[in-house]
Amino acid sequence: MKESSDGFVRADQIDLKSLDDQLDRHFNRAWTMEKKREVGTKEERVSREEWEIDPTKLVIKTVIARGTFGTVHRGIYDGHDVAVKLLDWGEEGHRTESELTSLRSAFIQEVAVWHKLDHPNVTKFIGAAMGTSELKIQTDNGHLGMPSNVCCVVVEYLPGGALKSYLIKNRRKKLAFKVVVQLALDLARGLSYLHAEKIVHRDVKTENMLLDKTRTVKIADFGVARVEAQNPNDMTGETGTLGYMAPEVLNGNPYNRKCDVYSFGICLWEIYCCDMPYPDLTFSEVTSAVVRQNLRPEIPRCCPSALANVMKRCWDANPDKRPEMDEVVSMIEALTHRGEEA
Template identity: 80%
Template sequence: MKEAGDGGGGGGGTGFVRADQIDLKAIDEQLERFSRVTTLEKSRSIPASGAAAVDVAPKGFGLIPPRRERKEWEIDASKLTIKSVIARGTFGTVHRGIYDGQDVAVKLLDWGEEGHRTEAELASLRSAFAQEVAVWHKLNHPNVTKFIGATMGSSGLLIQTDSGPIDMPKNVCCVVVEYLPGGTLKSYLIKNRRRKLAFKVVHQLALDLARGLSYLHSQKIVHRDVKTENMLLDKTRTVKIADFGVARVEASNPNDMTGETGTLGYMAPEVLNGNPYNRKCDVYSFGICLWEIYCCDMPYPDLSFSEMTSAVVRQNLRPEMPRCCPNSLANVMKRCWDANPDKRPEMDEVVSMIEAIDTSKGGGMIPVDQSQGCLCFRKRRGP
């Protein structure tokens, strides 16, 4: 199944899998069209007589469907305890939880109340989601959030509250991943906005993110929503990429991946402009994230979304580079956010560039034990 308007991307993007947030919004729009075709095709293949339809089934089965085998990525709902909410989004909630004795984060996504979707729509949603989690299930890298399992439409999900357990609708989809106590990279940077980060910390965070993206690209996955809010920190401050959503369809046409997908401020010009794009859109977003990690600030604080979009595409606007930023790091940013995707480096090259940066002299940044931020930052944004 191939989603209209999406696929592999521009030059060099063939064979890549789409991946962004697990919100199923894009899937819904496509599947509403797809389900009508599927329903029509099924209706043509069903015999006119109900008795004839039963006769073609294997003897001994009758009307009882065979028992469905559990997929390798499916969890046992009886081993899952869902606790308090730790985050809320447009399409679901994230809870703390325990699965088989392990601390986990549980994302609950409601596919709609019973009766609000046709059986064909629900079947298509299950099929698309199954393909998505099957891809995520196979990812294994220290800088990618560990996927533990998922379940679709389970009737055994309970949320523990102060007043007792609450049953969940059977159409709720459940995604279980490792729990990372450090929160989002975005929150960590906000906490350090005034003081800024030591250069060695900047280097470590940047290298973690670059290695994670390089791994995804090696697995032919384009994240498409790379931003500090989608990066999580473990207890040792290791960065792990999170929020994969549409990792299910391999591209067949390199010019099919179009349309605005991602988050303004991080989106590459070709994405903002509705042009074909490929994995190099992630490289652009990484460049913005790298600036954000160094500055602990927002890239375009005084621009509206429309002003930002126009300036990035038509005026080649990029975040202002602090004077104290080491040339070695600034060069990585500038190469990554080049307006021409073909001139941006591959992520494995970005990893090598960051690994080669000398952090022994602080790189122009403040030392770990200094309490005041760099003066050029303070002049830029004020106290």
């Protein structure tokens, strides 16, 4: 095929068969390249953990809570209201490689526990991202980039806030007995589900329980949760929050899921009384009194005996004498059937 001096090609000199061959080769190359891109994308998807989110779809907004290990923000993910737990591992170079490995391991452990759970009394897990600089915080002046050592857990947003805050608001007037039973039953059912899944929460407290818009309790914060060990000796150490920790945990002894049952007993007392356990004792005094003197919160005389019995059974010093959480659920359900009033 020849061009004229002005750059045009005469129609009668076009080799149509040659042009068809060229087009076939071009389309075959394009098809092959597209297939390679599809395979590459598929491989990327396979290599990405099933719990990983797309950070570009996440908008992080205002802080709604602060804790020892990070902050919790409101946010939007893929058009939905969410809560975003941000964990900051510090600026690059400020931690040793072994420290970062330990932090990553702990983060993956939390996510591995949470993303498999599905229960109406457990906060719904949406996804997570680990160590990415693609996370952005929305501000009045635009978006603020995050350091690459920040990771996040994204869960459903629960507008009712922490159960502890709700109890503090009702400290003076207390709660109606039917509300006490409803809150306790929600928490008991959530813990019963976790234990059926062989998960020990290890930090059961009202601060780690959230409320949705209908006042349903949902268990949150699986930062120290773990799969229950076959050998109790594999689970030791002071893990949890003082005031809610079982004697065996405070004492550094081996423990199992029954440590959650003890903590539930303290939460049940707190829900009924709308008060804090041991408000006048120091950390060391609580530890000593709970372990050595069998100290427990004082149950008010007005508390129905059946409810007081649940508390006492749950916080028994002997873990083997504490009920399983499914039995606790049955005991609290019985209270609703009997219609006891405070």
